[in-house]
Amino acid sequence: xxxxxxxxxxxxxxxxxxxxxxxxxxxxxxxxxxxxxxxxxxxxxxxxxxxxxxxxxxxxxxxxxxxxxxxxxxxxxxxxxxxxxxxxxxxxxxxxxxxxxxxxxxxxxxxxxxxxxxxxxxxxxxxxxxxxxxxxxxxxxxxxxxxxxxxxxxxxxxxxxxxxxxxxxxxxxxxxxxxxxxxxxxxxxxxxxxxxxxxxxxxxxxxxxxxxxxxxxxxxxxxxxxxxxxxxxxxxxxxxxxxxxxxxxxxxxxxxxxxxxxxxxxxxxxxxxxxxxxxxxxxxxxxxxxxxxxxxxxxxxxxxxxxxxxxxxxxxxxxxxxxxxxxxxxxxxxxxxxxxxxxxxxxxxxxxxxxxxxxxxxxxxxxxxxxxxxxxxxxxxxxxxxxxxxxxxxxxxx
Numbered sequence: 001x002x003x004x005x006x007x008x009x010x011x012x013x014x015x016x017x018x019x020x021x022x023x024x025x026x027x028x029x030x031x032x033x034x035x036x037x038x039x040x041x042x043x044x045x046x047x048x049x050x051x052x053x054x055x056x057x058x059x060x061x062x063x064x065x066x067x068x069x070x071x072x073x074x075x076x077x078x079x080x081x082x083x084x085x086x087x088x089x090x091x092x093x094x095x096x097x098x099x100x101x102x103x104x105x106x107x108x109x110x111x112x113x114x115x116x117x118x119x120x121x122x123x124x125x126x127x128x129x130x131x132x133x134x135x136x137x138x139x140x141x142x143x144x145x146x147x148x149x150x151x152x153x154x155x156x157x158x159x160x161x162x163x164x165x166x167x168x169x170x171x172x173x174x175x176x177x178x179x180x181x182x183x184x185x186x187x188x189x190x191x192x193x194x195x196x197x198x199x200x201x202x203x204x205x206x207x208x209x210x211x212x213x214x215x216x217x218x219x220x221x222x223x224x225x226x227x228x229x230x231x232x233x234x235x236x237x238x239x240x241x242x243x244x245x246x247x248x249x250x251x252x253x254x255x256x257x258x259x260x261x262x263x264x265x266x267x268x269x270x271x272x273x274x275x276x277x278x279x280x281x282x283x284x285x286x287x288x289x290x291x292x293x294x295x296x297x298x299x300x301x302x303x304x305x306x307x308x309x310x311x312x313x314x315x316x317x318x319x320x321x322x323x324x325x326x327x328x329x330x331x332x333x334x335x336x337x338x339x340x341x342x343x344x345x346x347x348x349x350x351x352x353x354x355x356x357x358x359x360x361x362x363x364x365x366x367x368x369x370x371x372x373x374x375x376x377x378x379x380x381x382x383x384x385x386x387x388x389x390x391x392x393x394x395x396x397x398x
Contacts, residue, residue, distance in 0.1 A: 012144045017136060019169040025144070026161030030055030036148040042139045048132050051101065051151070056158040059104045059125055060132040065186050067254040068218065069131055070103045076224045077124040078116055084304055084313060085115075090257055091317075100151045102256075108154040122157040126164060131220070133168040134175075138184060171231070178235050185230045187248035189222070189237055190215030197245040213237075215249060275392060276300040278319035280310045280336065281354060282328040286377070290323060293381045299388070307331035311339060318345065321388055323375070326355040326366070334369050341370035350391035354379070 014021060017040075029038070029052060038050040040062075048062035063069070074081060089106055098105075107121045136142060175181055191197055191213050198206045212222060219237075223230040240246040277299050279290040287303035294301045302317050304310045307328045314322065322340070326333035333353055340346040350372040363374050373387055388394070 013141060014144060015141045017139060017142045019137070019165050019172070022133065022137075022165050023162050026055070026057075026165070029146075030161070034146070034148070035150055036146060037151070039145045039147065040136060041143040041145070042136075043141050046135075046139075048136060049101075050129075050132075051104070053150075053152075053155055053158060057129055057161055057164065058152055058155055058158060059101060060129045061101060061103055063132060063135050063186075065218065065251075065253045066103070067256050068186075068221065068251075069128060071254060072221055072224050073124050073128055077120060077127075078110075081110075081115070082306065082309070084302075084306065084309065086257070087302070088313065088316060104152060104156075107156060111156060118156055125157055126159060126167075129159065129164045130168045130171070133164060134171055135184070135186065137168060137172050138181075174231055178231060178238075180234055180238065183234065183241075183248060185219045185223075185234065186251070188215050188218045188251045189213045189241070189246050190249055191245065192247045193243075193245040196243075197240060200240075200243075200245070209240075209246075213246060216251070218251060219248075274299040275320035276302060276317060277321050277323070277388065278302045278304060278314060278317065279323040279354075280304045280307060280328075280333075281323070281325040282307065283325070286325070286354070289379065290384070293379070293384050294388075296381075297385055307336060310336055314340070314346070315343075319349070321350045321352065321391060322346075323352050323354055323384075324371070326353055333371075334365060337366070337371050338369040352387055352391070 014025070017025075033054040035053050036051075038052060040048045040050070042048075046063055048060065050060045051058045061069075074086070086106075089109055090102075092109070093102060093105055104125075107116070107124070110116045111118050111121050172181075189212075191209065194210075197209065201209065212226075217225065219234050220230050223233045226233060237246055241248060274297070277290075277294050279287050279301070281287055281290075281303075282305055284303075284305060287305060291301045291303060302313065302319060304313050308330055310331075324333045324337060333355075337351050337353070340349070340351060351370065352373045352375055353366045353371045354375055354377060356377045366374055372391055375383060375387060
């Protein structure tokens with residue numbers, strides 16, 4: 001049994017954390033059936049966290065792109081999960097779940113809700129662990145620290161370290177054989193010499209490269225988008241990289257979809273969030289515009305781009321006011337408004353119709369199905385905020 005005095009509980013530096021050393025290290029955790037976190041720190045301060053139970057791996061996260069990795073694997077393994085559904089799930093997590101490995105907590109929630117199967121979650125977790133191990137293998141030196149705890153009480157899968165290490169080693173050997181061991185799959189390719197690249201490629205290939213190599217997608221992101229393995233994608237770009245026509249650059253991580261609660265020694269009085277406002281519109285640009293207007297005025301906001309899922313999301317979130325587009329594919333604002341008015345919860349909820357056609361017929365028909373008011377597109381902040389204050393009977397700010 002490991003004790004608090006065991007040397008593994010203090011940071012230990014390991015040079016060239018190869019597959020052999022990784023296997024031996026995890027074996028020392030399996031013998032005492034260690035449960036808790038293994039924290040690895042790279043030479044530039046990168047941190048990776050492994051969550052273990054009885055010496056086997058439950059999940060891994062961290063590194064330079066934990067959010068990019070999470071979003072990439074979601075799109076690869078669960079393309080059916082819409083952004084709206086993900087936001088709903090994030091909103092339902094408690095403070096503890098947000099603070100302790102929210103990526104894993106979301107998978108547990110979706111398995112519990114039967115949105116995904118345990119086997120699907122296990123496949124994504126396994127691939128995530130292999131990606132993390134690959135990045136660690138590229139490091140010349142890591143520092144290891146153990147924390148004994150049981151923070152993740154739900155165990156979706158328990159993975160033997162030697163299995164994922166072997167899988168990672170196979171990828172790493174192929175990466176070395178392709179002579180790209182010094183290049184990270186977390187880098188993003190960008191065109192540096194467009195004219196020379198155009199001369200060396202066909203028009204079709206050049207147009208494809210222009211679309212893909214925008215400097216905003218890592219090699220791993222591109223591999224998922226192109227439905228190829230990252231080694232094939234990187235090798236295909238290598239001639240252009242070696243000629244200096246394409247460059248691999250470092251990218252920051254994406255912002256987390258949910259911010260962990262922070263503590264501070266100074267009490268700060270935060271504004272109380274305003275009422276929740278919903279916008280049903282198939283145009284992402286329109287929803288982004290409304291979100292900017294409303295969140296700047298301290299309102300909570302939910303965007304719904306799929307009209308067929310609108311009522312389910314509204315019932316789950318229960319907004320205090322709804323903006324509703326008239327013309328959308330598969331459904332229209334009249335039908336949705338009429339259905340909402342038949343539900344007891346939304347009988348008196350203000351429903352504001354959005355439309356690009358400011359016609360009398362639209363206004364009359366909208367009133368007949370129970371709308372509360374009418375706004376023409378494009379919207380402006382003063383009109384939007386004014387109509388909210390009018391229907392929620394709020395006073396205008398001084």
